[in-house]
Amino acid sequence: MDLMCIETDAPRRAYEDPVLIQDSRVLQNLLALEDRYQPNPNYFKCVQTDIKRYMRKMVAQWMLEVCDEQRCEEEVFPLSMNYLDRFLSVCDTSRTRLQLLGAACMFIASKLKETCPIAAEKLVIYTDHSISFSMLMDMESLLLSKLKWDLSAVTPHDFLEQILSRLSLDRHDMDVIKKHAQTFVALCATDCKFMMYPPSMIAAGSVGAAIHGLSNVQHLDLKLLQKLHEITGIELDCLRGCQEQIEQTLAVNLSTMAPSSSGLEETSASKLDHTSSLTHTPQHEHLKEQPTTPTDVQDIHFD
Incomplete structure (x- = not known):
């Protein structure tokens, strides 16, 4: 009998565990833990002095486009937004570093949820080289520190x-x-x-x-x-x-x-x-039409 090995580029996906889905204790634990990972909805007034609501929306839409083009698991984007909001709830950040923060959030979330995480080099490209590899690594370390390495957030x-x-x-x-x-x-x-x-x-x-x-x-x-x-x-x-x-x-x-x-x-x-x-934006190949970087976050200034 001939054996044939069929290789594919598609990542392996885990099957849903019926035991975890049907066990009511799992749901109750999720309900009990969700408040622990809630960001402060008033951080624009209480913490942030430079970042505005529309800036968060711009960066969020860019992050969603990146996650979709990279075909990330569905939970990567909500998890990365949870990281971003929790970080902004405790750390005043300049608007010029908001996209860097978003890239770092996606970087960590994809490591936690993806079989093949988003490469740091690709994130640098998606920002139109407005950040560097070393800046991304430094922001990742700062983000992990501010979140106290508590990354398995409930979304x-x-x-x-x-x-x-x-x-x-x-x-x-x-x-x-x-x-x-x-x-x-x-x-x-x-x-x-x-x-x-x-x-x-x-x-x-x-x-x-x-x-x-x-x-x-x-x-x-x-x-x-x-x-x-x-x-x-x-x-x-x-x-x-x-x-x-x-x-x-x-x-x-x-x-x-x-x-x-x-x-x-x-x-x-x-x-x-x-x-x-x-x-969700259409799928593109080899970053030919990569998501537009939200440069307005850096360019717009108020009198």
């Missing part, structure tokens, strides 16, 4: 599978809803106003928004909110408010898209498909 992505596995869904529906919910989680990570919500609430709100967009049936919303309340223990009004906030953010982003918005008036499912273009 909304950690709750998605826990929530979806407890809903009465078949495998195909679960995969579709999870894909859309992951898009909403990434969208929330780019917006400052969602820093006040715990990860479990963002995850539950993203699942609710995904199912609502795909079904658009009012009575299902009420049953779903009740089920999400039973799973997470979050109050119904809070869940409803978070879901509505996500849907409003989606609507605002859709309204700012290019003139081809006529296609956005189709079905709710197609609206969710269009959302992917807001949070």
Whole structure:
């Protein structure tokens, strides 16, 4: 019998462990730990003297583009944003170092979650060489110090599978809803106003928004909110408010898209498909069209 070795460039992905997903203790531990990794939502007023909200959004969108082009695991971007916000909650930072900080956050998050982490050299290229390898290493050390090496943060992505596995869904529906919910989680990570919500609430709100967009049936919303309340223990009004906030953010982003918005008036499912273009850029080869570096963060000055 001939043996054939088939090599592939695709990284090996770990299978989901049904024991961890079905064990209620895992969910309860996540709920108990999530507050520990919450950033201070008021750090723009209390800590930062130079960085503004719009600067964070610019850098967040750039980081999302980099993570998508590098085909990172879905949890890399939310985790890197958690690092960035926690760092900015305790350390006053110049706007000229914000992109460097973002690169360091992605560097560490990819090491923690990726089989093949993002190379430091690629991150330097993505910044249009506005940073150097040594600057990235120094910022990585500073970031680890400020975070006290506590890197296994709880993010909304950690709750998605826990929530979806407890809903009465078949495998195909679960995969579709999870894909859309992951898009909403990434969208929330780019917006400052969602820093006040715990990860479990963002995850539950993203699942609710995904199912609502795909079904658009009012009575299902009420049953779903009740089920999400039973799973997470979050109050119904809070869940409803978070879901509505996500849907409003989606609507605002859709309204700012290019003139081809006529296609956005189709079905709710197609609206969710269009959302992917807001949070994910097309794949490119060999960095030919690498994500635009947010130089405005460094160039804009106030009188």
